[in-house]
Amino acid sequence: MIVNMASTATPDEINHVIERIRECGFQEHVIYGEERTVIGAVGNSNRRSEIEALRAAPGVADVIQIAHPFKLVSRQLRQARTIVDVRGVKVGGDELVVIAGPCSVESEDQLMETAHAVKAAGADMLRGGAYKPRTSPYDFQGLGVEALRFLKHASRETGLPIVTEVMSETDVEIVAEYADVLQVGARNMQNFSLLRKLAPVSKPILLKRGPSATVKEWLLAAEYLLSGGNANVILCERGIKTFETATRNTLDLAAVALVKELSHLPVLADPSHGTGLRSLITPMSKAAAAVGADGLLIEVHPCPERALSDGPQSLDLGGFAQLMIALGKQPRRDAKAA
Amino acid sequence: MIVNMASTATPDEINHVIERIRECGFQEHVIYGEERTVIGAVGNSNRRSEIEALRAAPGVADVIQIAHPFKLVSRQLRQARTIVDVRGVKVGGDELVVIAGPCSVESEDQLMETAHAVKAAGADMLRGGAYKPRTSPYDFQGLGVEALRFLKHASRETGLPIVTEVMSETDVEIVAEYADVLQVGARNMQNFSLLRKLAPVSKPILLKRGPSATVKEWLLAAEYLLSGGNANVILCERGIKTFETATRNTLDLAAVALVKELSHLPVLADPSHGTGLRSLITPMSKAAAAVGADGLLIEVHPCPERALSDGPQSLDLGGFAQLMIALGKQPRRDAKAA
């Protein structure tokens, strides 16, 4: 770490910082510049946060962290890419993995129709919301356990593994019982209590990027899972909040490429939430594949205009089939009923 | 609601929308313009979300919600301002309420020293984190229940009511036992499971605005609490994420004024998180008071440079006393040991 002293810092203030650096088990390296003094803190102490806190000390302009704050998610630690195996579907491998299904599970019929259609078109996994995080308390909140049962049934019928969101710490157990991959929604990315509950779960976690999370914050959220014992983490970029209102969010594909540089974890993109506009799903899916995303999360509904949530950003069954052709995806031969 | 048809919409597409409007229990009002057709859906049906979903129907350019989506939080429903009474401290009344204390409770001594000092300087309530939402799993995560006990003790000694954050659904009961006000942190503003757990609690809730939440999303989060039965909600603006990096966040004081127009709930401002810079706390506190905020949340630490969290945005004890003088606040005469 580098402590950047203010140009007005006094010798006493500089000495105080040096003392604190030593107290915390680091060695100081002082650079007296023309305008200001800069002090490096070198060493392997675990009291880094105390050096950071010196930002609050008199005469200190800034404390600059030199190293990345994440460890287990980092490619520095682990060069080999993580491949998350979901009942035979390899996320992070050579093939683009497509996860498709309705935003909300609305009925058994709606789900089964979608499941069969997306499977026929070549999807690798089925998604569907049982518990729905809705901006308004007056909107449809999901069918809960009933939806989990429908998902299980659809999985048995089609052989597709299931991805579904868990919103509540108290639902972790039940969702883990039914789902193959537990999704943490964007708005819960920094729900650290939920992350801690998910760390010991034996199923993979799909961690969506928060709508205002930096790449660093996102990777640190994943670090909660890895440091808690769950190495099977799949990241998913789903758009960030910006001033642009023509799209629902701004899908940050550079973040996908950057995370693949910084981390060994697989990264998906969600062009449905990322754009909010059906017509942009296909071009952005192709772009996500080209940028190196390991897969896609696509909302599909048999009749989007009657969807209980996210209709405008859902493809209908035919639209999804066309997307898969555009992506050059083939129906999986190996997917069998479980 | 207004359904805005695309300029290319066919008569069939227009008729389809009209049929759906009728099916959902609304009456249609069609305006045939020069360029495009616009269809109003009028009535009192509870199937509004189905009209919104028509955005996904062929030939529809957009569906525009005319009315505000929130109800119980709205001043339209309730003209009288809500005053939340916290053991005699009236939040939303005539007086500016100042809530002060350390970011994290680090030890009994640190807390007691701070509590006595902020009380002497005129603070109305004591804040302090027992459970800490930290970006990195390697940072100090709070003392938990032990900190709650220290807070209770400090409250007994000083007579100041306690505000502390609850991060986990499973901690709601214990936090409610010790705290006078339960805080929902910014990153949990849309943790709807937590909100639902808090709705039946008999203690007031302090709901911070999420770093990327619009005013509308913030008020709808409060709506979760009110519609669930908890009318004692205090809102708190704490800065939003923007491109500006000179400050930690951008404190959106216009949102404070706007929320006071839209809602009857009291609104606080948090210039510590809102700016991240100690030197800006006093000017922004004065600005918040001038804009009509009902109170302030201020981080105070006996020795900010040794704080386990948020030192750079914490005032020391003397700095807080000076702030209170700048604000014209007097020590409370009525605050007695409980």
Next chain:
Amino acid sequence: MIVNMASTATPDEINHVIERIRECGFQEHVIYGEERTVIGAVGNSNRRSEIEALRAAPGVADVIQIAHPFKLVSRQLRQARTIVDVRGVKVGGDELVVIAGPCSVESEDQLMETAHAVKAAGADMLRGGAYKPRTSPYDFQGLGVEALRFLKHASRETGLPIVTEVMSETDVEIVAEYADVLQVGARNMQNFSLLRKLAPVSKPILLKRGPSATVKEWLLAAEYLLSGGNANVILCERGIKTFETATRNTLDLAAVALVKELSHLPVLADPSHGTGLRSLITPMSKAAAAVGADGLLIEVHPCPERALSDGPQSLDLGGFAQLMIALGKQPRRDAKAA
């Protein structure tokens, strides 16, 4: 247009709006809803802005513009895609057009070396800054006319058309004399005086999106050029400002796809400025091609670490050749010395 009356609007306020609508040459269509009244203004009057101004009238909650505000740039007006022909290079046609070169023209040698190399690798046009918009007045401001001469020379030697930025209204004439395409930089996107000066110029204009411009604002800036007489406008997405600091900007590829839906103008992407990071240029170039961009703007420098501007986001000559291979671009056979 739709005038959305406040729920508290009085009959007088409603009547006043109706009168104004009539005065301005429109016909009113009133929808009396349960909660509020909504008034459509229908007709073909050119006094739309006066209806918009009613947002300021008593009892009015909002005025909603239904139609897109742009005309000549719109695909509604012109279905056929515009192809801008730059000395034989067709921008907006079937082939991905790559425009490459140094951020700043620093010397004749630097430019000639780059020009020959990018041509050999398959670039279609040469870019290079003669006049540089620099955040600090103390940074290198460009070689001006001398650089224009070098560019002309490089164009003669390689046959590549020249793209260079014009920053000042008073330089329009001289830049138009040397350049094949005149670039309007991102920070000048809403320099309407410059746009008006460029409208009558007979050379094509490359209009970069401003770092905080919405798609609507960007298209309206292009509308200044088209309505002023210059139909040869090439748009270029170069990243928007967001809270994310890991990349210099956030390259908004969905905007590229969206603009291709809304407008007939060709759209390029600039992954150099869009990311600020050399390692992201290749993945984001591939993504831009996949999303449907008509071309790319790439910064290339013989020795990026000695570049007078934008080194970290510049490819070196070998890196550019590799990018072209990754994109499947072949050296142009038809490009001959002029």
Next chain:
Amino acid sequence: MIVNMASTATPDEINHVIERIRECGFQEHVIYGEERTVIGAVGNSNRRSEIEALRAAPGVADVIQIAHPFKLVSRQLRQARTIVDVRGVKVGGDELVVIAGPCSVESEDQLMETAHAVKAAGADMLRGGAYKPRTSPYDFQGLGVEALRFLKHASRETGLPIVTEVMSETDVEIVAEYADVLQVGARNMQNFSLLRKLAPVSKPILLKRGPSATVKEWLLAAEYLLSGGNANVILCERGIKTFETATRNTLDLAAVALVKELSHLPVLADPSHGTGLRSLITPMSKAAAAVGADGLLIEVHPCPERALSDGPQSLDLGGFAQLMIALGKQPRRDAKAA
């Protein structure tokens, strides 16, 4: 400056950086850390930008600028606050300066009526747009020179100095002839050609912050004016672009306080553009005064609903008089017809 080497940097890469640092006239200070090497470049050379360019050198992770990049605007250079004297009105002195008037000058009557009213209410200067930067080419673009003449007339009648925007380099001379203060609009903040034209002008410049400009970029834009010879610069915060759509912009009052820390220049706030909502002008004006702004820019129109621009964010004459009372402003006794 600090060159932060990648953890994978080789000794050759480190040596190369050291050589470049020496070549550029700096002295290196190498800190070999546990994980990575950090190299300080110390000295007084004017080749700083070449060190920054090393970010592009192999093995370099980052180059961190330690010192602020601005000089003449900085309080480090000049402790005494700049007071800009505009025909006796002292901007940056003890009194809050209020500049009021219509967004656009629409007619002599409209302007004169406003001018007399704002003077009577206590305004210190008159604002009014002669040249209007409008998002759409089809919107009212201002009356140009005719408006300048009206402004001069209004100034003569009321004694109020005139603030008006200059949009074009070619209008600088004529605007400087009529106006007392030349305004650079937000969208032209980084129109460096315009800034350079304004630097030698003998009249004060009011420099608005760009909607996506960081504080650093804003101060560097001012640095263009000061380094070019114009020391009479007044800054004006007018709101930045964020995801929030309930207000037109987000008025960043912390930036006002921060700029007063960093710079000796006076800073105004513009709550009209900053919020876009008439009802927020008074609370945000009071907040701006409380935060330490040196003055306010307020849009006032005799009949906002008929304004040719910005009606919804304009106060009417009575509303402005009430604002002045709320601010405790008295009509100026010393303002006499010139």
